[in-house]
Amino acid sequence: xxTRVHEFIWPDRVVVGTLGLPGARxxxxxxxxxxxxxxxxxxxxxxxxxxxxxxEILDQLVTxxxxxxxxxxxxxxxxxxxxxxxxxxxxxxxxxMGLGWDPTTAQVVVEAYxxxxxxxxxxxxxxxxxxxxxxxxxxxxxxxxxxxxxxxEIVGAGRPMCPFCGYPMDADGHICNVPET
Numbered sequence: 647x648x649t650r651v652h653e654f655i656w657p658d659r660v661v662v663g664t665l666g667l668p669g670a671r672x673x674x675x676x677x678x679x680x681x682x683x684x685x686x687x688x689x690x691x692x693x694x695x696x697x698x699x700x701x702e703i704l705d706q707l708v709t710x711x712x713x714x715x716x717x718x719x720x721x722x723x724x725x726x727x728x729x730x731x732x733x734x735x736x737x738x739x740x741x742x743m744g745l746g747w748d749p750t751t752a753q754v755v756v757e758a759y760x761x762x763x764x765x766x767x768x769x770x771x772x773x774x775x776x777x778x779x780x781x782x783x784x785x786x787x788x789x790x791x792x793x794x795x796x797x798x799e800i801v802g803a804g805r806p807m808c809p810f811c812g813y814p815m816d817a818d819g820h821i822c823n824v825p826e827t
Contacts, residue, residue, distance in 0.1 A: 649778060649780055650780075651780055652677075652684050653782045654679050654781075654782070654783045656784070656786070657678060658679055658680065658784060659678040659727065660676075660678075661675075661727055662674065662693045662796065662797040663731035664731075665731065666727075668804045669804070669816055671686045672687060673690055673692075673693045673801075674686065674731055674736075675693070675740070675758065676731050676734070677781070677783050678732060683733060684730055684737050685731070685735060685737060686738055687736055688758075689740075692743060694798070695725045696743065696756070697793070697794040697797035699745050700745065700754055700790050701791070701794045703747055704717050704718075704790060704794075706751045707787070712777065715749070715752040715787060716787070718788055718790075721788075721791045721792045724792070725789055725798070726792055727792060728796070738760035738761075739760060740758040740760065742758075742759045742783075743759070744756070752786065753786055754790040755784050756781070756782075756783045756784075756785070757782055757783075758780065758781040759779075760778070760780075808822050810822050
């Protein structure tokens with residue numbers, strides 16, 4: 647069976663956003679090119695790691711002699727996108743993801759594949775990824791820098807962390823196992 651590729655070469659918009667309240671948020675990677683919009687579900691940790699790795703790639707490119715790709719060291723203000731997600735219709739929940747750099751177009755490349763169901767643990771060793779679809783996004787360096795900044799802000803906007811145990815605190819209270827002094 648052929649893999650259906652949802653490809654966005656020069657997207658108009660690439661953002662991570664959420665639906666729901668802190669503690670019960672669903673994270674979405676949403677891409678738009680013209681009227682085509684695609685949304686996939688990410689885990690909070692996937693979102694955070696994606697932002698960190700994109701910045702890591704861009705920071706390495708900035709240090710290249712002469713910065714041949716004109717990679718901005720900070721987020722260009724004109725590329726900041728604080729708008730809400732557009733109409734969300736989940737295409738798939740992301741499992742494996744890939745991240746790379748294409749020097750021929752000076753773009754960060756993001757690949758996302760759906761989670762595949764596995765019947766038993768024994769088949770994990772023999773499992774070869776069989777993706778029926780994938781998301782392929784190519785972002786110019788400025789857009790990638792803005793994407794990473796927004797994503798870190800979205801991830802950080804969740805529940806506050808308990809200063810004692812480090813776990814998230816709910817609005818209706820928090821009980822942690824801090825020994826009494």
